[in-house]
Amino acid sequence: MAVWTLGLNHRTAPIDLRERFAFASEKLEQSLQGLRQSFATHKEVAILSTCNRTEIYCAGDAVHWPETLAWLAQTGQTQVDVLKSHTYRMEGDASARHAFRVASGLDSMVLGESQILGQLKDAVRLAANTGALGTTLNQLFQRSFAVAKEVRSSTDIGAHSISMAAASVRLASRIFERIQDTHVLFVGAGDMIELCVAHFAAKSPRSITIANRSAERAEALAALHGGRCMALADLPTRLHEFDVVISCTASTLPLIGLGAVNRALRARKNRPIFMVDLAVPRDIEPEVKSLSDVYLYTVDDLTEVINSGQSHRKEAVVDAEAIIDEGVQKFMSWLDHRTHVPVIQELRVQADAWRQTELARARKQIEKGQDIESVLESLSVGVMKKMLNGPLRELHHAEGAHRQHTLETVRHMFLNT
Structure with a gap:
């Protein structure tokens, strides 16, 4: 699963350009639907729009920069090349780190301000209510809220803040x-x-x-x-x-x-x-x-x-960045494990199919009046053969270094050695 962020803010774009991409709250639901429809396949999306920034967060099977840029450029009636020169684009751990920094107030004009966290929560709530949020982005944002809470409670990032x-x-x-x-x-x-x-x-x-x-x-x-x-x-x-x-x-x-x-x-x-x-x-x-x-x-x-008041919080920024780095590592580890989910689901489906097949055979044997003990023996042998068929086939056909690797894998999976 890929995660990416496209945005422009007070550092990258002047106000006369930013105001073209300010999303009115009453039209944000329609904008979320339009953004999702701009992709050929299903994507998770969320839009954060404040006076200082407009950011699009996406998750899907792969990063799709052209479609994301094209949609935002069309929305703001701006040429793609012009928009591109005033935006920042991030993916993977960089996208996660940016979301965590935004939630924690480290990317704001007012360093450490807390208003952005409420605005981000509102954006996430709206995306969830419109069905635009999925498991991946939900995890990203929930973790960003947790990181922001830890930054706020463990550092002085909000001290001496001038709003x-x-x-x-x-x-x-x-x-x-x-x-x-x-x-x-x-x-x-x-x-x-x-x-x-x-x-x-x-x-x-x-x-x-x-x-x-x-x-x-x-x-x-x-x-x-x-x-x-x-x-x-x-x-x-x-x-x-x-x-x-x-x-x-x-x-x-x-x-x-x-x-x-x-x-x-x-x-x-x-x-x-x-x-x-x-x-x-x-x-x-x-x-x-x-x-x-x-x-x-x-x-x-x-x-x-x-x-003028930001120099007082340099030490707090260092502490906050350390908390954010740890949060990013944990999210990326979770995201990496998510790549195994389809295989796990296939294994579960296959195992259940084997179970159903043997169970159906056992019921037929019982209906024919076969002894219950022999039926149970037949059921257990059938499940065992189906379960071992794949590993045994791999062991028989593996050669050289691959054979040794397969042997070690089978031992680890079935013999706990």
């Missing part, structure tokens, strides 16, 4: 001397925005406002931090009210355009606006970055701030 939410607050503090004097708008109400609201709320801004498609979720989050809500439809007309705008939604199209920001700047008399776009695809049109008095940052722009 995107914390990085956003640090950057805002560079623009505004006092966060306490700012009005902050959060667009979206997902996990990332929840983290951002908590970090900004700790700085006690003048006001917190949340705009989200689901009013219920926005109201719950606003109530938790003493904020208020507004409708997404009001964004263009009320944008000028806010000094800080943090956006992270699952929208496939920008929610905040160049024109809206331009009008907001005029209404603010060119007082600066600090904006962070944590969404992929982006919520804020990229052209906004060119405007004076607008400080727009994307997930890629936060790297410098995030990396």
Whole structure:
């Protein structure tokens, strides 16, 4: 059984390319089915799609790079050669090691962050529910979760970690001397925005406002931090009210355009606006970055701030890699043993066929009134002959060194010597 991984992330591809391959959660099931259908034979597949990465995990009889690349390129409406230059491809132990490193937070923009583990578990759960996951990938991911748990509990990989939410607050503090004097708008109400609201709320801004498609979720989050809500439809007309705008939604199209920001700047008399776009695809049109008095940052722009705290965790990384190496070895050993499964199954089928044949013969003999002892003797002799037929034939026909090897094998299997 072969295992392979195709992916692109914040290190290999710019955000304008990554957003082409961001899979909307409501369409992921359809995408999984489409990926499986792109292969000529049955394959196990799973898709992990976050703001920093899109990865395809596959398992099958052999590695199929052309089909995997072609499907992903077509999905993102990108030429295969262009996509190929921005992706990483791994198979076997390298694929397993990558999955374990991703689950453990070692491959994240924020070293040691734990959010990716939840995202990976969601991706695996969806693949399992749609029937795209089989024994091999299930083992790979379950082992990756176990390794991640051990890394988290046995090392300090998460210590001194600077999240995107914390990085956003640090950057805002560079623009505004006092966060306490700012009005902050959060667009979206997902996990990332929840983290951002908590970090900004700790700085006690003048006001917190949340705009989200689901009013219920926005109201719950606003109530938790003493904020208020507004409708997404009001964004263009009320944008000028806010000094800080943090956006992270699952929208496939920008929610905040160049024109809206331009009008907001005029209404603010060119007082600066600090904006962070944590969404992929982006919520804020990229052209906004060119405007004076607008400080727009994307997930890629936060790297410098995030990396500032990573030197403290070098020793933890070494310990984590050792745990991952052991996990990879165990998985590859399990995978190697899986190659014997078809032969084992054939042996079981053949042995059962012999058993059924001799059992049927014995029943006929009993029906004819033969003595039970002679029937049992005949049954046992018949099974014995069938069981020994293959080994004896090999011993009779083997020659030279092969004969000696066959002799040793038969002794080991039947005589325990």
